Amino acid sequence: MSEEFYLADMKPVDYDSSVDKSIRECLRIGSGKGFITFAGAGSGKTYSLKEALDFLKKEYSGDFVRQGKKVAVVTFTNNAANEIVDRVEQSPIFAVSTIHSFCWSAISGFNEDIRKWYLETIPADLENLKEKERKGRAGKASDARKRDICRLTKKMEWLAQPRSFVYDPNGVNSSQNSLSHADVLKLFYNLLTTKPMMEEIIVNKFPFIFIDESQDTNKDVVGAFFDLQKNKSDKVVVGLFGDTMQRIFGGGEPELGKTKPSGWTTFDKKMNHRSARRIVGLGNQIRREDDRLNQFAKDGADEGFVRYFLLSHGVSDKDKVEAEIREAMAKVTGDADWEDTQSKETAILLLEHKMAGRRLGFHDLWDKLSKSDKIKYRISEGESAELNFFSSIVFPLAEASRKKKRAELMYILRENKSPLLEARVLDENKDDPLALARAAEHAFRNVVSNDKVSFRSVLEVLAKYDLLIIPEKLQSFVTNSEETEVEPESDQMGDRPEVEPEPEERDNSEIAAWAEALETDFFQIQNYKNYIDENSIFRTHQGVKGNEFERVMVVMDDDEAGGFLFSYEQYFGAKEISRESQKKRSSGEETGLDRTRRLFYVTSTRAKSSLAHVIYTSDVTKVKESLIEKNWRENLKSLRCKVTSESTFNVDSQI
Numbered sequence: 001m002s003e004e005f006y007l008a009d010m011k012p013v014d015y016d017s018s019v020d021k022s023i024r025e026c027l028r029i030g031s032g033k034g035f036i037t038f039a040g041a042g043s044g045k046t047y048s049l050k051e052a053l054d055f056l057k058k059e060y061s062g063d064f065v066r067q068g069k070k071v072a073v074v075t076f077t078n079n080a081a082n083e084i085v086d087r088v089e090q091s092p093i094f095a096v097s098t099i100h101s102f103c104w105s106a107i108s109g110f111n112e113d114i115r116k117w118y119l120e121t122i123p124a125d126l127e128n129l130k131e132k133e134r135k136g137r138a139g140k141a142s143d144a145r146k147r148d149i150c151r152l153t154k155k156m157e158w159l160a161q162p163r164s165f166v167y168d169p170n171g172v173n174s175s176q177n178s179l180s181h182a183d184v185l186k187l188f189y190n191l192l193t194t195k196p197m198m199e200e201i202i203v204n205k206f207p208f209i210f211i212d213e214s215q216d217t218n219k220d221v222v223g224a225f226f227d228l229q230k231n232k233s234d235k236v237v238v239g240l241f242g243d244t245m246q247r248i249f250g251g252g253e254p255e256l257g258k259t260k261p262s263g264w265t266t267f268d269k270k271m272n273h274r275s276a277r278r279i280v281g282l283g284n285q286i287r288r289e290d291d292r293l294n295q296f297a298k299d300g301a302d303e304g305f306v307r308y309f310l311l312s313h314g315v316s317d318k319d320k321v322e323a324e325i326r327e328a329m330a331k332v333t334g335d336a337d338w339e340d341t342q343s344k345e346t347a348i349l350l351l352e353h354k355m356a357g358r359r360l361g362f363h364d365l366w367d368k369l370s371k372s373d374k375i376k377y378r379i380s381e382g383e384s385a386e387l388n389f390f391s392s393i394v395f396p397l398a399e400a401s402r403k404k405k406r407a408e409l410m411y412i413l414r415e416n417k418s419p420l421l422e423a424r425v426l427d428e429n430k431d432d433p434l435a436l437a438r439a440a441e442h443a444f445r446n447v448v449s450n451d452k453v454s455f456r457s458v459l460e461v462l463a464k465y466d467l468l469i470i471p472e473k474l475q476s477f478v479t480n481s482e483e484t485e486v487e488p489e490s491d492q493m494g495d496r497p498e499v500e501p502e503p504e505e506r507d508n509s510e511i512a513a514w515a516e517a518l519e520t521d522f523f524q525i526q527n528y529k530n531y532i533d534e535n536s537i538f539r540t541h542q543g544v545k546g547n548e549f550e551r552v553m554v555v556m557d558d559d560e561a562g563g564f565l566f567s568y569e570q571y572f573g574a575k576e577i578s579r580e581s582q583k584k585r586s587s588g589e590e591t592g593l594d595r596t597r598r599l600f601y602v603t604s605t606r607a608k609s610s611l612a613h614v615i616y617t618s619d620v621t622k623v624k625e626s627l628i629e630k631n632w633r634e635n636l637k638s639l640r641c642k643v644t645s646e647s648t649f650n651v652d653s654q655i
Contacts, residue, residue: 007303008272008280011296016044016269020051023239023267027055029207032233034226035265036214036240036256040295041283041605042274042548045241049073049210050087052239056208057091064207070095072206074102076213080546084212095206099217100181103188104167106202110191111164114179117187119159126152132509140477141512147476148511178472180385189220192228199228203235213546214240219253226261233263245287245601248542254590271296272605274548276304279607285631286601290594305333305610308627310620313559318616319359322348325614326553333610338551341537345550349541349603351568352561356531356538362524365455365517370562372513386514389471390522391529394458397468398448398522401441409441419466440465448522455525456518476511477518541566541603552607554600557616564592571596573626574619 019037026033039045056071064070073096075081084096097105107114126149133145158176167179179187191198202209211217211225222240229238244256272280272295280297287293309325323339330338337343350356354370357363369375375384393416400408413421420440426433447453447461456477462468463478470478530536539547541554556568569575570593581591604611617623 006281006285007277008284008295008297008301010277010299010301011271013271013273013298015296016271019267019269020048022265023048023052024055026237026239026265027052027059027208029237030234031237032229032263033265034229034233034238034240034261034263035267036242037267037269038243038293039241039269040243040245040272040287040293041601042272042280043269043295044271044273045212045243045269046083046087048269049084049212049241052210053088053094057089057093060207061091061093064093069093069205069207072102072209073097074099074209074211074217076216080212083546099211099221100167100184103184103221104179106198107184107187107191108165108167110195110198112162113191113195114165114187115159115163117190119156122152122156122159126156140515141509144476144511144515145509151472151476175469175472185218185221189218189224192224199232202228203232207235208237208239210239210241212241214242214253215244215247215256216242216252218251222253222256226264229264230261245290245293245598246545247598248545248602268293270294271298273298274608275605276302276607276609278304278306279605279611282306282611283601283605286597286604289630290597290601302609304607305329307332307610307612309612309614310623311614311616312620313557313616313618315616318557318560322553322555322614325612329551329553329610329612333551335551335610338610343537346537347539347544347547347549347552347606348537349539349544349552349554349606350561351541351556351558351566352563353531353540354562355555355557355560356536356540357528358560359538360527360531360536362528362531364520365524365528368517368520369513371516372510374510375513385471386474387525387528389474390455390458390525391532393468394462395525395529397444398458401445402448404445413437413467416468418468436465437467440467451523453522454519455522458522459518473510473514477514541599544606545602548606548608550608551610551612552603553612553614554603555614555616559616559618566596566599567592568596568600568615569617571600572615572617572623573629574617574622 023035023037025031026035037045037048039048053071053073060069060071070093073081073084073094075084075096075098078098081096081098088094088096095102129145129149129152133142133149136142136145155176163177165177165179166175167184192202209225209228211222214222225238225240229236240256242256244254247254247256270293272283275283275297277297280295280301284294307329311321315321326338330336337346340346350359352370354363354366357366369387393412397409397412400412418437419425420437425436429435443465444458444461444467447457450457459470459474459478463470463475531538558567558569567575570577570581577585577591577593581593584591585593604613615623
């Protein structure tokens with residue numbers, strides 16, 4: 001680093017070119033050279049992946065087409081898969097998919113093994129539900145638990161006979177034979193590590209397997225790929241691409257790279273082609289507390305802008321305040337687009353979806369769902385089948401119905417395999433095949449014509465008229481005349497009075513969360529859909545990994561976020577680290593501080609030119625002292641301004 005440590009040193013743009021050359025040396029069938037490429041923010045990870053794919057296409061395209069072989073490119077999200085597809089020239093030898101789709105393609109057809117696995121795992125799930133029901137209280141959550149117990153009991157009976165199974169990558173897992181995302185990963189790991197034939201099938205079809213965002217890929221699945229490389233080194237090359245500092249989601253391997261099997265080659269990319277020198281320098285400062293990876297900015301990079309705005313938690317009218325901060329950034333940088341809320345090159349990063357919910361109008365829905373940590377986790381990974389059902393299927397259907405767009409209605413129903421359009425139903429009503437569908441749609445329109453209709457009312461009319469296939473977990477909230485009530489196993493499950501819970505009590509189960517969420521206004525889903533479709537300026541801290549924007553505002557507000565996985569208050573010194581975290585740190589375990597540092601790195605390195613950190617805190621003085629102590633004082637010295645709102649407060653805005 002230069003003496004001006006806050007500015008990253010610069011290197012020629014081709015500084016990392018030797019890495020791509022070394023990767024190519026691994027790409028020979030039988031080389032036995034599994035490899036991991038660690039690439040920090042903006043270092044061109046996807047470029048290196050593309051270079052490897054272009055090389056393989058040139059070397060093996062003809063042979064692979066004749067032999068029916070492919071190069072597997074496994075990503076973590078659909079967006080990442082789409083980005084890779086956009087960047088590589090179309091070729092039949094490339095199979096680009098998410099990790100879930102890849103795992104399903106491997107286990108599809110192993111129906112008897114899947115059936116036996118379920119027969120071994122469902123009893124434990126049933127016992128867990130029954131235990132919760134024994135300890136729980138009467139009410140909607142209890143009713144839903146009973147239906148789930150009934151459903152799983154019926155599934156065990158259904159599994160008594162040989163069955164075939166399917167997987168819906170869009171997450172609407174409704175039928176008995178549908179696999180969930182989580183089960184696909186568990187089954188893949190189980191079968192790959194217990195059935196030698198599975199290994200042989202995979203390597204015969206995929207002589208090269210690349211795993212992108214490997215730091216977030218399920219650690220058991222990554223371990224299975226390590227074993228695959230070891231056991232079939234003469235037939236397969238497995239390559240991992242990622243950055244441990246950008247591990248955001250749960251389930252990934254925290255020690256990836258440190259625990260790699262012997263014989264694996266590690267490559268490090270040191271350039272940052274994305275950001276201005278000051279932003280690259282900040283990233284280096286953050287990593288100095290972790291893995292000490294140091295990046296270089298490219299020759300000729302601008303210095304860029306970094307600003308910190310320190311605000312007390314009690315600030316009112318945050319929307320107005322944050323607009324004024326964007327106005328201040330526009331003046332400091334000379335970039336008027338800071339004030340353009342429609343700009344695709346500006347992003348406001350929020351710690352939690354609920355913060356976006358308050359700003360965009362789906363907070364009630366989010367507050368209820370966030371009571372389940374499992375649901376929050378799935379949404380952070382874009383895997384909430386139930387919300388996807390409402391946002392991507394039910395809401396468009398409601399809009400088409402309210403506007404009486406018949407062609408659009410029929411398209412949605414056909415695309416989503418409405419039971420009312422099944423051949424059996426149409427045959428039974430030959431005089432007027434669509435009579436049932438029309439009646440159902442009319443009833444549906446009557447319900448959704450009410451702007452304040454609840455999710456539950458919408459769900460009930462869909463189920464009553466069989467208009468759409470209901471996702472499995474939502475089926476628990478729909479009364480079905482064919483269902484039988486589950487009798488209590490003991491007096492402990494008998495008559496129980498409704499008891500007001502103590503303030504600190506909270507049912508974290510998914511069932512309880514959905515029981516409350518379904519009572520909220522359905523048309524919040526429109527605002528939610530705009531958000532997840534990225535039709536707003538807001539993103540979450542976690543959701544922008546891999547993205548880049550000219551200008552970025554990072555809003556850090558632990559109080560509003562209400563989470564517990566991250567704590568900027570601790571990271572910036574406003575609060576002491578808990579004893580539990582201190583114990584974990586002493587024993588080498590991951591702490592919330594570690595997760596927060598990684599998240600701060602990810603958000604800080606999304607910006608190309610200018611970056612604003614908005615920190616709401618209980619102690620402005622301590623946070624400022626912490627920034628100085630972290631040697632970020634150069635970002636604290638040159639500009640001081642006041643932003644005013646209905647309540648006046650001082651904001652330190654710094655280069």
